[in-house]
Amino acid sequence: MTLELVNVGRIYGQEWIIRNMNLKVSNGEFLALLGPSGCGKSTSLRLIAGLENPDEGHILINNTNVTNISPVQRRIGMVFQSYALFPHLDVYENLALGLRIRGTQERTVRDKVGAMISLLQLDGYSSRKPSQLSGGQRQRVALARALLRDPLIYLLDEPMSNLDAQLKEDLRPEFRNIILNDNKPILYVTHDQHEAMSMADKIAVLNNGNIEQIGTPTELYTKPSSLFVAKFIGRPQMNFFKDGSDFIKGVRAEDLELRQQGIPCRLSYKEWLGSNQLLMLESSYGLIRLLAKPDISISENLFIGWETDKQHLFERISGKRISNIF
Amino acid sequence: MDNTQQNKRLDRSMKSILRQNLLFTILVIWAIGPLAWQLYTSFSTADALINPFNDVMNRWTLSNYKLILSSETPFWRYLWNSFVVGIASTLFCILLSIPAAYGISKLKARTSSIIKTVLFGVALFPYVLLFLALLEIARGLNIGNNLLALSIPYTALSMPLSLLLLSAAFKDLPFDLEDAAKLEGLNFFQRLRWVLLPLIGPSTASTAILVFLFSWNEFPISLTWISDPALLTLPVAISRIAGSSVYSVPYGAYAAATVLASIPLLIIVLIFQSQIISGLTKGAVKG
Numbered sequence: 239m240t241l242e243l244v245n246v247g248r249i250y251g252q253e254w255i256i257r258n259m260n261l262k263v264s265n266g267e268f269l270a271l272l273g274p275s276g277c278g279k280s281t282s283l284r285l286i287a288g289l290e291n292p293d294e295g296h297i298l299i300n301n302t303n304v305t306n307i308s309p310v311q312r313r314i315g316m317v318f319q320s321y322a323l324f325p326h327l328d329v330y331e332n333l334a335l336g337l338r339i340r341g342t343q344e345r346t347v348r349d350k351v352g353a354m355i356s357l358l359q360l361d362g363y364s365s366r367k368p369s370q371l372s373g374g375q376r377q378r379v380a381l382a383r384a385l386l387r388d389p390l391i392y393l394l395d396e397p398m399s400n401l402d403a404q405l406k407e408d409l410r411p412e413f414r415n416i417i418l419n420d421n422k423p424i425l426y427v428t429h430d431q432h433e434a435m436s437m438a439d440k441i442a443v444l445n446n447g448n449i450e451q452i453g454t455p456t457e458l459y460t461k462p463s464s465l466f467v468a469k470f471i472g473r474p475q476m477n478f479f480k481d482g483s484d485f486i487k488g489v490r491a492e493d494l495e496l497r498q499q500g501i502p503c504r505l506s507y508k509e510w511l512g513s514n515q516l517l518m519l520e521s522s523y524g525l526i527r528l529l530a531k532p533d534i535s536i537s538e539n540l541f542i543g544w545e546t547d548k549q550h551l552f553e554r555i556s557g558k559r560i561s562n563i564f
Numbered sequence: 565m566d567n568t569q570q571n572k573r574l575d576r577s578m579k580s581i582l583r584q585n586l587l588f589t590i591l592v593i594w595a596i597g598p599l600a601w602q603l604y605t606s607f608s609t610a611d612a613l614i615n616p617f618n619d620v621m622n623r624w625t626l627s628n629y630k631l632i633l634s635s636e637t638p639f640w641r642y643l644w645n646s647f648v649v650g651i652a653s654t655l656f657c658i659l660l661s662i663p664a665a666y667g668i669s670k671l672k673a674r675t676s677s678i679i680k681t682v683l684f685g686v687a688l689f690p691y692v693l694l695f696l697a698l699l700e701i702a703r704g705l706n707i708g709n710n711l712l713a714l715s716i717p718y719t720a721l722s723m724p725l726s727l728l729l730l731s732a733a734f735k736d737l738p739f740d741l742e743d744a745a746k747l748e749g750l751n752f753f754q755r756l757r758w759v760l761l762p763l764i765g766p767s768t769a770s771t772a773i774l775v776f777l778f779s780w781n782e783f784p785i786s787l788t789w790i791s792d793p794a795l796l797t798l799p800v801a802i803s804r805i806a807g808s809s810v811y812s813v814p815y816g817a818y819a820a821a822t823v824l825a826s827i828p829l830l831i832i833v834l835i836f837q838s839q840i841i842s843g844l845t846k847g848a849v850k851g
Contacts, residue, residue, distance in 0.1 A: 284743075288746075289747075309743075309746040310747075310750070312747075314747050318744060320740045322741050322743065322744035323744075324741065324745075326762045339748065339749050339754055383744075387748065
């Protein structure tokens, strides 16, 4: 089972929200759509779900063209950012409604919902209304509903964004395991690169409705294909050195070294991060971020440099990566 | 020192509570006063209304109620007529409004705001101007003296307000909810039945009551469409209570009739109290 997008485009008025989107997600593959807000990532999920229709291109599920099939018939399991639980129904009824509508026998409904409630550790909450649940519990109910749909593909629209940081970290592996267990294609939309890097097998970075790069988290980090990806992936942000030529050099904060001579800098301030310290330096290239060992003392004026094999080179005008130049 | 300050603060909060209670009492008197007066009048003899301090022993009477209940057409008959018209109008109006309001709520912002402006204008139109034309229609179609036919203009006249309230209710629902229901495989009617209608229940209840109230109180159309004494609705029937003339006004009988006429409304409002309040405030804030 695969999900495939071929040249999909969506236009609002005069503006293309998504253009020439090509994607392929296979069974058991966890792909994150990552991008800043307004880049078209939620729209692409709605196109796949059938809640909106593309203005060009095709959407294929298992090699069947579903572009003109209604969402009711598409068998999509979706978790919404707002969870979209039915507020007038309790947890059990929220989960049972879809099964009953799809003609499941009442005894099977009871078994399936019961099993799902214990799988997601919601025992004891089945007669609570969504408003009486915590954010984490609501998210589990939404996930349970998507799983009970027995879908062909999973679409997850920022399912973690309403949870606090600690809960997010706790839930990530569990969430990933439960949903990957079903061995279906999974498309996960997020603006949080940390979340994408930690959960996804592959990440597609979206910018202005175009996919800038698709690759594993490691590929995106070590070989960003454009300035946008280089800026977007990795914290602290990559440093860029523009020297008036047609190229821009990019160096990650951990690849910069303190040296006896090199680019002269002045220490602006530093952040203690525990395992290392982040130095913010002023130089003729602007603000530079450098990750240094935590135990060295830093003087006011210093020099920095880097090994050329750690450097990323981009074309100034197109922003594209230039590889294998050194 | 501390103690006196505390006392002062206590004093001030006591004062504000007192002031609030006073305001509340005035409001309650303002609202209940006329009702209480009506109730009092309905149990008073005509003489006691003119000379309240004379003849304390014989001032209370049931004769007003006896009068209106023992008339040629018994009073409960009018109650029933009004009830039939009210229920029919409410049912027609709600059944027609729900799909239309859903449609309006799904239109583009520009189109739906134009439609809402028009509806608002229509809702404010003084409908009394229509009753002669409506009478001609009733005559032409030969649908006078028919309670169900009377509910047709009532339905039409209630539609604008009903559409405004219900489309605001639909608009208030988060649209993710309907999308989620679609993905669960619910078709339009299933979504309406299992998701949308339960969620707009309070708004529907308050809209229904407003429609029912309009029908219950309406006078000019009912006056012209219905001439058969057995089919009169309450407002018209009350206006015809025996003895009304320029020289003598049967205040007691009027009061007894209005007291009886308001009992069904009071029962409905008591039953749906909480829904009415939440529905009305929703329309008020976001409509």
